[in-house]
Amino acid sequence: MEVKLHDIGEGMTEAEINCFLVKPGEAVKADDPLVEVQTDKMTAEIPAPRAGIIKEFTVQPGDTVSVGSTLLILEVGEQAGVPVKIEKNLPKPAVAELQAERLQSFAAVKRKRVLASPFTRKIARENGITIENVAGTGPAGRILDEDIYKFMAAAQQKPKLPAQPAPKEPAKRNDKVTSTIPLRGRRKQIAKKMVHSLNTIPHCTHFEEIDVTELITFRNELKDQNQTISATAFFLKALSICLKEFPVFNAELDEEKEAIHLLKDHHIGIAVDTEEGLIVPVIQNIEKKSIRDIHKEMKQLTDKALENMLTVKEITGGTFTISNVGPLGGSFGATPIIQHPQTALVSFHKTKKMPVVTEDDQIVIRSMMNISMSFDHRVADGATAVRFTNRFAELIQNPKMLVLEMV
Incomplete structure (x- = not known):
């Protein structure tokens, strides 16, 4: 057959x-x-x-x-x-x-059924390891990345990590390229999607600066009570509140029927940087979840993304996307590309302490973060994007207001 x-x-x-x-x-x-x-x-x-x-x-x-x-x-x-x-x-x-x-x-x-993620199999394959010979320590005997490394250590074999792009030599005038990186796998698929999105959607990007000092203080108060909640979980909840008030950014444009479909559910994708390339797991129905639940689910999905163990359900159905590049740097912003057929994407950048002039002309040190919001200019206008980010800033600059908004 x-x-x-x-x-x-x-x-x-x-x-x-x-x-x-x-x-x-x-x-x-x-x-x-x-x-x-x-x-x-x-x-x-x-x-x-x-x-x-x-x-x-x-x-x-x-x-x-x-x-x-x-x-x-x-x-x-x-x-x-x-x-x-x-x-x-x-x-x-x-x-x-x-x-x-x-x-x-x-x-x-006949071989035994081996439980292992595709990325774990790739590590074994690139190191010449027969994965059936490796004892798995994960749930139900699943073979984990570390099991492969332990197997190689026991055999006194130096691990060979999954292939990384070869570094390019310094460019010289009139020299030909001396190394190439094959455009394959996830990288190739990402390239196709980005080109399609840019060719289809007229992107417009709005930049904003947000004071996150009070959010940092509030998170430290929670840590003192042994409750660790990531800043991104607060961002996601605040965005959901904003999407409820500005539903045009949680929408899809149907060009054939000449209609903009406003989507009721907030399924927000989180861009995760993995060794295989960018992947976007989706947290479903954020509008119905607490900040604590959002934090927990986000951590689980991020871990699964890094292990290449996400299911189809966990990476589909997104209505809005975020990208948090702050931990990597990038203070001034970028122009993120929208996940077609979505309408908008928000990118969070590095937080920096800066001198800020208050309303009474005092100079104080505050923690400031830039965000960039790309949106489909066919669906929304710049003024609406400014109102959206102003509302988001209001919630983040006064994080305890999120509790009132969730009642």
Whole structure:
């Protein structure tokens, strides 16, 4: 039977073949992972629809294939998943012998089901480790990244980390490029999405400076009570309040029907920088969640993103997106690219202590943060964006007001 690439995410039309997790002649059970693919949102594994033996591959690693394309041929049979394709007109002893031979072959190549994320498999693969030989310490025996490193340490093998872009040599006049970085996997998919977004949406970016001194003080008060809540959790709740008051930024433009759909639910994506590239897990229905719950869920999703373990549900359905680049630096702002078909994206930048002149002409030191908000100028205007960020600033500069707004 043909094993085809099926739709594993919203709007998916194609995927790139990362690698095969099996070999021709290998026996597999139903749901065993066969091939690892990269979509524009995630790395995923295509499982075996039935038990059988791998006959041949019809695509190669690095190929980009459309949904519905055949990936490999799987021979399936009746005896415990063993394909018994018997040639016609063979005498009964020969048939029995052939069946016994294939049963023996099945037992020889049958492998145990290994629980591991695609990124963990990649570490093993790039270090020449047979992942079936590694003991997993995660839930249900899942093999974790550290299990691979421990296995290599026990074998006194120096770990080789997943391939990173090769550093470029200093440019010289008239010199040709001496190194290249293949545009593959998630990087390739990100490139496609960004080009599509910029070619489709007329971006406009508004910049604002926000005083986060009171938020820092409030968070320190919570820490004294053994309650650690990230600043981003406060940002997300404040944004949800603003989206309720300015629903045009939680919307999608339907050009065909010439309509702007205002979306009731606030599913906010959080851009996470991973070794595989940018990925955006989504916190669903933030408007219904407390700041504490938002903090907890955000941490869980970020951890899963870094381990490449996000599910399709956890990275789809976003209605608005944020990018927090503050921990990396970047004081003055940027022009973030919107996640099409969303309408807006807000980026938070580095917080710096600065002298500020108060209303009574006093100079005080305050903690100031720049934000940049890109929005679809077909859907909203600059004045509305300014009102949106003014309201956001009001909530963040007086964080205890968030409690009143949630009543």
